[in-house]
């Protein structure tokens with residue numbers, strides 16, 4: 001979000017990782033999710049087949065998106081909902097605000113929606129006199145703290161329970177020093193109940209929009225989407241246009257994958273299908289583009305639109321676990337975020353595709369089989385070609401390439417480098433090696449390269 | 462018996478000639494005639510992984526020119542072989558030798574296991590050894606089934622190592638977590654890179670490993686550099702050196 005975008009990933013990550021015990025705590029908390037995911041996946045014999053199916057269904061949906069979106073609109077409208085189309089974040093915010101303003105709504109409850117984070121809806125509405133309450137517990141915590149979520153399904157994973165205790169003491173009047181999760185959750189529950197009862201409208205995200213029925217499916221673990229939409233006369237559901245699945249039966253693939261991949265649960269606690277409004281109430285669905293259709297036209301990044309926002313790539317990413325979601329400076333962080341963000345603003349997010357070792361674990365856990373690390377590599381090429389990579393690095397790599405292009409230059413450069421390492425004081429060479437040598441030793445240089453040894457032992461000139 | 466061209470990654474050539482030597486001897490011991498084409502330099506991976514496709518392409522072409530006449534090309538490196546197999550096609554799509562060399566190029570353990578059909582390696586290595594599964598060997602070359610995928614388990618490198626006499630293999634927690642090297646990542650993201658590396662060393666230490674081995678010397682160079690700075694007692698050896706065994 002805004003205040004973080006100017007921070008480059010390496011600096012933000014270094015700041016996070018400087019507190020080693022806390023970084024290990026964060027790492028283990030997310031790794032615990034990864035382990036739960038492994039156990040859940042292992043219990044489904046056809047797991048890999050499900051991933052292939054999910055990938056194929058998404059590819060089909062993306063290839064037929066215009067027709068499926070129109071089919072969805074027809075069916076949703078037929079069921080009594082009103083469908084709105086928003087080209088970008090600004091239009092989305094204006095549509096939502098108008099819906100609220102026309103009905104005199106000044107108290108809105110929201111369940112989790114990364115899309116509204118992306119669009120900056122909360123500050124937009126707050127500036128216009130609407131009280132917005134995020135009702136997902138983790139989201140409420142980061143809302144109290146005045147910061148964006150650090151993870152798409154675990155928004156407050158970076159906050160310790162003691163810190164939540166202090167926060168709730170200040171905001172909700174819980175006992176000073178209390179950090180028992182059950183006690184704190186109970187306090188939040190009481191607080192949110194009041195907000196649910198007082199709300200004049202409920203806003204939710206959308207996990208899946210089913211073209212052949214016109215229903216939207218919203219998955220939560222806390223039931224807050226249900227609480228937030230059960231009472232007020234207005235339900236606004238906001239979705240990116242990639243949320244379409246062709247048929248209701250496709251949910252049999254996606255709902256099985258979603259929660260198992262993210263948290264290791266067999267299914268999210270609440271998977272609610274909204275088909276048209278409740279009697280006497282209104283359902284408005286806002287379909288948002290905000291750069292998605294542009295991505296649809298770009299290989300290989302199109303596949304990133306298959307993402308079902310399960311969070312598995314973040315949980316498994318060894319860099320994410322040790323740098324925290326905020327270090328990415330974007331609404332959707334981690335491997336998928338590093339693919340999506342440069343499409344929106346290549347210059348601002350040029351460091352993100354490089355914030356990865358390309359280890360590939362993300363691609364192997366991704367339930368829809370997005371080749372995330374290959375997409376990061378594709379971005380590196382594109383960003384380098386556009387000149388968005390530090391000049392020193394580019395020159396060094398080009399110099400190296402020039403040396404490697406000639407066996408003679410390579411042999412000479414190698415000999416000189418080894419000689420320097422052997423005769424110069426270690427303290428100097430370590431210093432010269434820069435970021436390599438601050439925490440690591442340089443390799444011990446041998447007198448002979450393998451080339452030289454081979455020539456000597458195999459007697460060729 | 463097959464004639465094999467040995468590809469020695471540039472940093473192995475310059476800093477770890479003993480690893481190249483071990484690879485050569487291991488191949489010869491398994492009946493191969495080994496040639497070392499001296500015109501070889503670098504496969505271009507450092508440039509390509511940093512996005513410098515134009516700088517990498519001439520090196521890929523040079524690699525293909527150098528190795529095109531061989532039936533097999535074997536390298537003690539998962540990531541360089543991954544580069545040949547998965548990135549060359551993007552970088553030098555029209556090179557006439559692309560298809561042939563791609564299909565002929567193998568990582569050392571992969572070659573022993575898949576091509577020569579080796580399941581037992583003669584030799585003794587009476588030490589407690591932890592295997593570092595480097596990511597490109599793991600997830601690009603699929604030398605092992607991996608912790609993420611729900612497929613029948615296999616591990617080619619472990620199979621070979623485990624067949625040595627006297628060896629005790631131990632498993633660290635998070636069996637195939639990345640070490641944090643990542644090429645230029647090691648420098649550009651120094652903080653996270655070094656933390657990942659130390660975490661890996663800790664995991665192996667907890668498992669009781671006296672020796673950490675693996676098929677990618679670049680990851681091992683990073684781990685070794687961290688271990689030596691902190692005076693950790695662990696020894697770091699390439700899998701080729703371990704598979705060669707110790708004199709009894």
Ligand code: SF4
Pocket residue numbers: 261306307308309310311312313314336362365366367368369370
């Ligand atoms: S990219 Fe894949 S793993 Fe990551 S959040 Fe999206 S669906 Fe989940």
